[in-house]
């Protein structure tokens with residue numbers, strides 16, 4: 001099938017490779033190796049979320065990825081002093097600023113720029129002043145889009161979670177329309193537009209068709225599929241190892 005949007009790129013989020021590693025606090029699977037394989041598969045970028053509680057990606061991962069990633073490295077992080085210092089040190093290709101709550105399982109919604117404007121504008125100035133483009137992960141709401149633009153950030157990432165979680169096709173179409181409107185409004189204000197969260201092999205195509213969309217950041221569904229498509233071979237190889245034949 002021909003892409004409706006040939007410029008659209010894929011950022012592969014490898015957090016859940018680290019989630020599996022951290023379940024045992026061991027050394028495998030290594031997200032650094034996963035990033036290389038994702039790039040071999042055609043990833044245009046590698047995305048990692050360094051969370052305050054370090055539940056999956058570790059500081060060591062980000063440092064090594066900065067040296068090994070051949071595409072671009074998108075560092076997702078909360079707009080805190082600790083994370084800004086790390087970003088200024090590591091210098092990812094761009095930073096996506098996300099809300100973070102310790103008790104959440106994953107990022108639950110877009111960040112509130114309107115309610116934190118002065119502090120957030122300063123964060124953008126610090127990062128972009130050091131040559132690191134900033135993207136705000138926000139819901140497709142006009143007031144947040146306008147606030148994102150006023151912070152001086154170059155990008156927004158539209159939160160596709162509500163679209164992904166829609167309970168029926170009417171609701172999904174309504175959420176898609178909201179995303180389309182948001183993308184249009186952002187582009188009219190001079191922002192560049194990415195999207196992500198909850199996208200799957202089944203629901204990605206309509207979002208990929210949104211005019212002006214530049215990059216989709218996708219993680220959980222790709223890692224989930226990788227576990228299943230790789231399991232048969234992994235078991236076969238363990239049998240070979242047991243027989244001394246690997």
Ligand code: PXP
Nearest residue numbers: 107137196197198217218219220
């Ligand atoms: N974009 C942002 C800002 C995120 O926080 C996440 C989840 O870490 C993603 C994209 C990827 O979401 P998913 O793992 O559901 O594909």
